[in-house]
Amino acid sequence: MFDDLKEYINNRISYAKLEIVDSVSNMFAASVFGILAGMFVMLAFFAASLAVGFLLGNWFDNIGMGFLVLFVVDLLILAVLLLFRKRIMLYLTDKAVKAAMDAIDTSDEDEEEEKFL
Numbered sequence: 647m648f649d650d651l652k653e654y655i656n657n658r659i660s661y662a663k664l665e666i667v668d669s670v671s672n673m674f675a676a677s678v679f680g681i682l683a684g685m686f687v688m689l690a691f692f693a694a695s696l697a698v699g700f701l702l703g704n705w706f707d708n709i710g711m712g713f714l715v716l717f718v719v720d721l722l723i724l725a726v727l728l729l730f731r732k733r734i735m736l737y738l739t740d741k742a743v744k745a746a747m748d749a750i751d752t753s754d755e756d757e758e759e760e761k762f763l
Contacts, residue, residue, distance in 0.1 A: 665750075672749035695720075 695716060703712025727734065 669746070669749045673746055676745050676749070 699713040699716045702715050703709030706712055
């Protein structure tokens with residue numbers, strides 16, 4: 647009886663470790679995907695920024711003036727981001743916690759499905 651209890655406890659510990667690995671791997675995969683998507687979004691914004699700079703430059707008949715206007719707009723966007731940084735950070739933290747909880751819930755659902763099989 648004692649050996650069965652010991653084996654049960656060891657199995658539960660192993661199962662808990664596997665659940666943690668599953669959750670961490672899901673969060674890692676989501677993080678890597680987020681970083682890659684963010685990089686491509688930044689690349690797209692950079693290309694769009696160049697296009698808008700040249701477009702404004704042609705509109706002002708001065709390429710330098712077009713990029714200067716774009717620079718001022720970028721500074722204004724940066725100021726707004728800095729002004730609302732706490733709200734933005736809270737939003738991102740909420741999203742990260744939600745993703746982590748979804749990963750845990752997904753592993754729990756997989757566990758329940760295995761019970762029925």
